[in-house]
Amino acid sequence: MAFDYDLFVIGGGSGGVRAARVAASEAGAKVALAEESRYGGTCVIRGCVPKKLMVFASGYPEAVEEAKAYGWAMEQGPFDWPAFHGKMAAELDRLEEVYRSILSRSGVETFDQRARLVDAHTVELADGTRKSAKHILVATGGRPVRPDLANADLGLVSDDIFHLENLPKKILIIGGGYIACEFACILNGLGVDVTMYYRGAQILRGFDDEARGLVADAMARRGIEIHTGANILEMAPANSDHGSITLTDSDAAMGADREMVETVAHADTDGAAPDGPVWVKAGNGEEGVFDKVFFATGRAPNTADMGLEEVGVKLARNGSIEVDEYSQTAVPSIYAIGDVTGRVQLTPVAIREGMAFVETVFKGNPTPVDHDLIPSAVFTRPELGTVGLTEEQAMAQGEIEVYCTSFRPMREAFADGHERVLMKLIVAKDTRRVLGCHIVAPEAGEMIQLAGIAIKMGATKEQFDATCAVHPTMSEEIVTMRHPVRTA
Known part of the structure; x- marks a missing residue:
């Protein structure tokens, strides 16, 4: 034919x-x-x-x-x-x-x-x-999706952010994944008052617990209000009957069992971003008004x-x-x-x-796709770079050693800043192979790309140790951590 x-x-x-x-x-x-x-x-x-x-x-x-x-x-x-x-x-x-x-x-x-x-x-x-x-x-x-919630079309999705004619003064972000966290940091840096609602116990689910905890602390220190165990039950166009109040830390007590419905609706990726302030009612009954509500609640194929x-x-x-x-x-x-x-x-x-x-x-060369040990980065502030297994994942597979350090880098310390960085290696106790590397630091995405090469090659902790450090840098800690902080 x-x-x-x-x-x-x-x-x-x-x-x-x-x-x-x-x-x-x-x-x-x-x-x-x-x-x-x-x-x-x-x-x-x-x-x-x-x-x-x-x-x-x-x-x-x-x-x-x-x-x-x-x-x-x-x-x-x-x-x-x-x-x-x-x-x-x-x-x-x-x-x-x-x-x-x-x-x-x-x-x-x-x-x-x-x-x-x-x-x-x-x-x-x-x-x-x-x-x-x-x-x-x-x-x-794929496409971003809105939750199956009445008036969800009043909220933005990630596609809409790039079409805003003006930045909002105050925004509520629903979600705690990498898209939610990245845009929370972006908008905060551009001067927007950012509040986040996430129904889970900690943002960035699936990433290393220690690393995501440090990112969450840094985001909070920058003024981003993160409410975990939180969701919204209602939203509507704001009017005179909907007063603007500040949602408090008591929002964290919202029942996580009352999770937002996962059923999704198509996002209008070609239309203009929804206009006007939005009134929301939280799971604990408190209410608030935001210039924009941004759903970062997942994507669909x-x-x-x-x-x-x-x-x-x-x-x-x-x-x-x-x-x-x-x-x-x-x-x-x-x-x-x-x-x-x-x-x-x-x-x-x-x-x-x-x-x-x-x-x-x-080309007549059957080539299966290799999805193992893919480096990735979350462009929060500071960034999170990761490759391989998290500590939690590695513990489930066998005995491990954890090498980890957290410190204020020279540049930050001199400026009297409070930002800390994290360098972490997960090592198999028997083979000594480095199973995972997690970095929280400025330009972590750049660093994890290079670390990913060694880990993809199957490098051992001793081979990391045998590599001479570049001084003074943050990344030198990756090759100078000699003693595990814990074993499991």
């Missing part, structure tokens, strides 16, 4: 674009790609890139204060959000054009419209045109109304596409990569999955 293409990719994010480009330019495949929104996907347009630019912007007020401690006569001026926002938007436009140009130069035919599956080898575009392909790759990513199950592709309960180690679905000609599979939701992982797909399907 003759096909229009060797490969048809649905989704123009980082994973889909990489797979399309490499299949076309390196494997000589005839490739097409359809994208209904903007090229670059979540990372470039509404995630990693604009968020990191906001991280940079939010750090300057502290830099000015620190500069004074080092003898500089500096004064902090007001932050111009419209000016920054305009420049950020221009940068995203530039990056999107880079993605389009990469595809064009690689010979990939693109369609700026939605595509859905008709059968194992056919997709239908929004205009009714049908295209056939020997292989189909679904790389449609973009699999709705794509014809996936109709053609035989199996979906998990959360809607993600089920795939094997080669990213192949239950339909042999259909593959899926990235966030839509619900595996590891990180841009570099989606790119690696795309590369492995091309190796497997177009």
Whole structure:
């Protein structure tokens, strides 16, 4: 049977674009790609890139204060959000054009419209045109979701933050994961009064307990109000009947058994951010008014109304596409990569999955995707960098030694600051292999990338110890911790 293409990719994010480009330019495949929104996907347009630019912007007020401690006569001026926002938007436009140009130069035919599956080898575009392909790759990513709560549409989701015309003066963030914590630190740094509600006992669930505790302390010290064991029961547009009050620490007593319903609703990622102050009622009966409420309560895969199950592709309960180690679905000609599979939701992982797909399907080199020992960072202030097992995870697998130090770094101490950093290694007692590394410090993301190489290679604690320290640096502690602080 003759096909229009060797490969048809649905989704123009980082994973889909990489797979399309490499299949076309390196494997000589005839490739097409359809994208209904903007090229670059979540990372470039509404995630990693604009968020990191906001991280940079939010750090300057502290830099000015620190500069004074080092003898500089500096004064902090007001932050111009419209000016920054305009420049950020221009940068995203530039990056999107880079993605389009990469595809064009690689010979990939693109369609700026939605595509859905008709059968194992056919997709239908929004205009009714049908295209056939020997292989189909679904790389449609995910989206932020709002809880199933009355008037939840009054709240923002992460996509909306990048479309705000003006920054709110006071915001309530619902959630305690990395997105919630990152934006709490960003908005706090930009001068917004930030309150967080999280139904769990501690923010950043799934990360090392000691590390996330230090991050929580640092956030609180910066004035971010974190209420754990907390949720909201009602929200509505604010009016004269809804007085503005300060929610107190008693909110922590809200019953965690009255958790927000997990059922999710689609976020309107293309619309304008909701306007007007919002009244909320907390689980303990207290009420408050915020300029904005921001839901950071999870993400869902973009699999709705794509014809996936109709053609035989199996979906998990959360809607993600089920795939094997080669990213192949239950339909042999259909593959899926990235966030839509619900595996590891990180841009570099989606790119690696795309590369492995091309190796497997177009280069005759079956390549399973390696999801082991993936370094990652949470861009809070300070940052949290992590790779490998947490202390809690490692304890469940066998006997371990924990090497850990927490201290005020030289730069902070000289400026009479209170910020502490954390360096932590988890070591297997029998093999001496370093199972995990956790860093809480400025630029922890930069440090964990390099530590990740050694840990991926299977380095032992003694090999870390044999590495000469770079002095004076914070990171030298990674190779100078000689005695475990505890064993388990």
